[in-house]
Amino acid sequence: MAKPTTASDRTSSRLWFGLSLGFALYYGSLALQKSFQAEYVVQDDAREYVFWMQRFLDPTLLPNDLIAQYFKSITPPGYAAFYHGMAILGVQPLWVSKVLPVGLGLITTFYSFALCLRLFPFPITGFITTLLLNQSVWSRDDLGSATPRAFVTPLFLAFLYYLLRHQRLGILIVLVLQALIYPPLVFITIALLCCTLWDGNTRRLNFNQLKFVGICVGFTAIALLPYGLASSQFAPVITRDQAWTMPELHPGGRHPFFNPNPWAFWLIGEHSGIIPPLMPPLIWLGVLLPILMRYPVRFPLVQQINHRIAILPKMIWVSLGLFAAAHLLLLRLFFPTRYTTHTFRIVLAIAAGIVLTILLDTLLRGCKTLVAQRRWITLGTRLTLMTMTMLVFFTYPQVSQDFPRINVRVIKDPSLYQFLKTQPKDTLVATLSDEANNISTLAQRSVLFSKEHSLPFHLGYYRPIRQRILDVMQAQYSSDLRAAKQTIDKYQIKLWLLDQPAFTPLYLTNSTWLSSFEPEFTIALTNLQQGKIPALTKLTHCSVFNTPQLMLLDAACIKTAAEG
Known part of the structure; x- marks a missing residue:
């Protein structure tokens, strides 16, 4: 496989780039099919970041909503501004959240293909890399x-592209976008910029580059300021010592981080482990690149690797350094895996693309020799190996049932949300049901709390949320209706939603996240196991909406019953 001539380079690049975009669109179309498979479909994390943005179209929604105010405060301003701009055009935020990934996938493909050509001048490598990278990003x-x-x-690939091309304006623009959209990424990019300060040829500090890095730091600091001020509204952030004592951050809690198994914690923990669960399997061939580079005679194509490839090990070292810092400064820099998962994916995809190209070239060279020597059995073995590799390469997504993974929630019975939409916009619903996770998004009505929104990171937010959970749990399982009346008056609750099996011990034991809220959880479970009947079970006449799974009680009716 020889390096393409100048005359054929454009045609070859266009062909492989077109194929790369084609696969990106194909994977995106599979995601769209899942996102639009029914009328009531919502992505899991959109229930946190996108639900409150519906107020861009109707400012009267979710009035005085603590949850909406909190998630607005921790949403990066650039990200919110994008959705706001789409809302000005009349586009629903939830609709935007379903189609946006397709556009981001295309941007990822463009920059990864262009970046590969800067490192290894073979368009087929760009195709292999972008295909592996697209399969990887859609596998999570x-x-x-x-x-x-x-x-x-896409933002990090854009930064790398402009960094290798020494396009300072592009670097500065991308850095500001990173600060406005995903602040933790700024630490990685600034650290990589600092790696360019030392001139390896002169062995001196590059003062011209130092000045540029200083400008970049200044602009990103300004861009980060609005986010820092907004999120400080619910300060303080929990410390490591506080986090260790919180059951919410241990197995079974709302957001498990710690793990008693040190191997699981440090290696494969979702938020703490150093080894990211990256797919497809072929992406891990990237670890062979340093080995192949040691044998340029045996693998001639190695000599075509550009010296800019040094950016890959720098990315690894920077990521590992920030991973360690994030563990030491737990939650001050967010979760440690945020600094390794994304960068390792990019490094491995690029390295695997180069490795597969080199191995394919070596294999084809060997096949030519075997044909000349008429060694047909050995030739057949090599061709079989190549065919199997290509089959794994192209068919992996088809054999994975969860590909592309977008983690949507499909609502089969939307009647509850349809009913709640008919209620006044200031309606506040109290419930321990998992339906609370969807109400703010799909019914556009406020909930007192929900599992999805009970993030235990900012104490200014979580303390009142935790108290709300304790109050509702105590009132729901009390044999005295006055407890429910006090909770209703305290929070101005309008509706109380119950799962039909809510008053069985099994319901509580299955709701593992509620076990973090002691002593109310144990008291409620013990009372149910002893056969004590909660007062709310006697108020079926207060029901305003029923399904085989749910019962919605009118809070005013509950108060009247308590007073009577």
């Missing part, structure tokens, strides 16, 4: 979430 729900982290891969 990062891209499909359309949340701020969905922008990480």
Whole structure:
């Protein structure tokens, strides 16, 4: 496989780039099929970041809503501004969240293909890399979430592209976008910029580059300021010592981080582990690149690798350094895996693309020799190996039932949300049901709390949320209706939603996240196991909506019953 001539280079690049875009669109279309498979479909994390943005179209929605105010405060301003701009055009935020990943996938494909050509001048390598990278980003729900982290891969690839081309304006613009859309990414890019300060040829500090890095730091600091001020509204952030004592951050809690198994914690933990669960399997061939580069005679194509390839190990070292810092400064820099998962994916995809190209070239060279020597059995073995590799390469998504992974929630019975939409916009619903996760998004009505929105990171937010959960749990399982009346008056609750099996011990034991809220959880479970009947079970006449799974009680009726 020889390096393409100048005359054929454009045609070859266009062909492989077109194929790359074609696969990106194909994977995106599969995601769209899942997102629009029914009328009531919502992506899991969109229930946190996108639900409150419906107020861009109707400012009267979710009035005085603590949850909406909190998630607005932790939403990066650039990300919110994009959705706001679409809302000005009359486009629903939830609709935007479903189609946005397709556009981000195309941007990822463009920059990854262009970046590969800067490192290894073979368009087929760009195709292999972009295909592996697209399969990888669609194997997790990062891209499909359309949340701020969905922008990480395209923004980081854009930064690398402009960095290798020494286009300072492009670097500066991308850095500002990173600060406005996904702030943790700024630490990686600034660190990589700092790696360019040392001139390896003169062995001196590059003062011209130092000045540019200083400008970049200044602009990104200004861009980060609005986010820092908004999120400080619910300060303080929990410390490591506080996090360790919180059951919410241990197995079974709302957001498990710690794990008693040190191997699981440090290696494969979802938020703490150093080894990201990257797919497809072929992407891990990237670890062979340093080995192949040691044998340029045996693998001649190695000599075509550009010296800019040094950016890959720099990315690894920077990511590992920030991974360690994030563990030391737990939650001050967010979760440690945020600094390794995305960068390792990019490094491995690029390295695997180069490795597969080199191995394919070596294999084809060997096949020519075997044909000349008429060694047909050995030739057949090599061709079989190549065919099997290509089959794995192209068919992996088809054999994975969860590909592309966008983690959507499909609502089969939307009657509850349809009913709640008919209620006044200031309606506040109290419930321990998992339906609370969807009400703010699909019914556009406020909930007192929900599992999905109970993030235990900012104490200014989580303390009142935790108290709300304790109050509702105590009132729901009390044999005295006055407890429910006090909770209704305290929070101005309008409706109380119950799962039909809510008053069985099994219901509580299956709701593992509620076990973090002691002593009310144990008291409620013990009372149910002892056969004590909660007062709310006697108020079926207060029901305003029923399904075989749910019962919705009128809070005013509950108060009247308590007073009577």
